[in-house]
Amino acid sequence: MRLHLNLRERARKGFWRALEAVGVERPKERWNRQPSLLRRALPPLAIGLLVLAIAWPVWATPRPSLLAALAIAYGLYLLPSRARKVALPAAAILLVVAYPFYLGELFKLPLFGPFPSMDTVVVMAIFTVMALGLNVVVGYAGLLDLGYVAFYAMGAYTAAWFASPQFAGQNPDGSYKRNVVFGAIDVPEGIGGFHINLWILFLVAGCFTALVGVIIGLPTLRLRGDYLAIVTLGFGEIMPQVARNGDRLFGTSFNLTNGPQGINPIDTPGFGHTLSDATGGFLPSSYLSCCNASFLNHQISSTELFFWTAVVLVLITVFCSWRLRDSRLGRAWIAIREDEVAAAAMGVPLMRTKTWSYATGAFFGGVAGALFAAFKGGVFPDDFFFNISVFILCMVILGGMGNIWGVIVGACVLAYLNQEGIANIGGWINDRFSTSDAQWFQVWSGGIDVPKYTFGIYGAIILIVMLFRPQGLIGSSRRKQELQQGVHDEPLYDSQAQGR
């Protein structure tokens, strides 16, 4: 490294000496001032040109929209740092929200293939909410939770119970009982059961899951570290088993979860005709029957509506995470993570504070689960196995524990890989090395089924991240230091060793 710096320094000096020799005056060093606009403009311009040069063949005909996007990004970079603080997130949000409109225009990436489809980005957004929820538990309060899927399942089933024909008993004449209908959208005649408005249910699912989080938390949060992880692992296993075997709960004839078949169909979210008409059709009356609307020459699909809903949810979650991190409660969480005994001695009630983090994490898990259930139109117990817990934990670790932006990146990357990324990469590899008309050269025949190795690939990714960047892709600086230098983990080492 030192050699490298020396070479660079020497090259710089030599360069200026050569220029001075031909009469060019050397500018004075201005290290303490904001560099000039020109200087700031140069490096990204160079990078941009490089990217253009490499990617030119990818989109054979130059597209003005892409060039415009590049120009805007470049403009943002040149803004003064204060304005950039507002403009960058705003631009990012705009870019995400507008995704359905320019998805069709996008080119194919080498190796990764086409950009993620609408279905994939909905799943990515929902997993982002879950990862942000888990981040409150694992990243902020430092409580290792290996059973987060329990909250996800809880939220999904809550939505399913109250917006489906699940609890429809039969009337004496054979028709189904309508238990309660409250603000549900487009429930056909002849379908029984509870039908509560899904917007209300998202909130109810969150609150109910938070309550479950508190109930699970009260006995388990007394444990520390590894013990807590094991117990949460247990709860994470119990939940899907209950879901799977809940069609005759405890041997009674009561059907809670409809067993392995799962519960479907679940009602569609929507805003109803009144709201839809009042806003001139801006808010769709129902997400499924929406889709003769168009906007900017773009036919809006129901998946896109789910996507925007999920994005709003992500924004709310980010906002809450951010506000909580900088609050009295957030400080207490970090204090507990750093040193439980000292935190308690400073007046932080351990159980209550930990339970709050559990409840907060559970709330977001529950809302995400409910949205996922609505998106899929049903809940199935096979969606809630242990691997999902690990998967969400991986997102948090990969992105960077405790860092909101890192967790978003981690969640998007892993959810994308899981949905289509790995299959695309597999296809790309097989195209080039496998078939007899292999594009490059044939190494094997018959093709390899890359998605089969998905979990092996995640394992490798986590291993690499842990080895080379233990704080995650975008880690919080505090977490990085803790990982490198350690925290007080032993309970009251001082008194036991010395005071006896």
Next chain:
Amino acid sequence: MSTAAPAPASTPAAAGEELLVVDGLRKEFGGLVAVDSVDFVVRRGAIASLIGPNGAGKTTFFNMITGVYKPTAGRVVFAGEDLTGKPPHAVTQRGIGRTFQNIRLFQHMTALENVLVGMHSRLHGGIIRSILRTPGLRREEARAEKRARELLALCTLAGEEDWVARNLPYGDQRRLEVARALATEPKLLLLDEPTAGMNPQESDEFRHFIGVLKRDLSLTVLLIEHDMKVVMGVSDHVTVLDFGEKIAEGSPKEVQRDPRVIEAYLGTGALAEGRR
């Protein structure tokens, strides 16, 4: 400001004067009796010291008062309220602040954040208000930050608010621990070997600092200390523990002359030699 020389512990003190009353406190770890039925009184406004050789049970005694350990027997009464068996945060809430023998700051938080955590039980922002950041909450946070800066300034840490705790010099870390304990608004401050590892100059400064605390904040202080210069310099009242038992107490001078104390510190042989 300082109270008159305290009466010997054998005579019961006047009611209302006693801030902390410890009655027959005992702790057993398995077969080991770490603290053996100790009676102990700290008077309001006094600086009391607890001394004793290594392993005498001083820190265990502290941990029982602050709720970290549950005593095997005995009672802890603070300002007329029985605190025995209460969890640490409840003890802190009622006005006992403490520091630790080996510094236990939140090492990766800034000095200011450390002090703000100390204020936890004096602030009220709940989860909903924190998310909405209501005007009331903003005012509370602003007040808390102002107070935290004042406390840091009091502990001569002004200008180091944004330093990460672990990067502060050793003496500053000790004082930051005191600032954090003061943030809990204690009536009684427990300092567990505050000058351990300090050089003579630093510990002199610290001795002065304890005097300032007593004068400016009218605090009651209970001190565990090994540095006899500090103990004898600041204490109004000294209690000596050895093998978990209280072997002497009284004014610094009385304790210094007590043969059992000399024996505990220097061994029986030394005493015998001294007599010869």
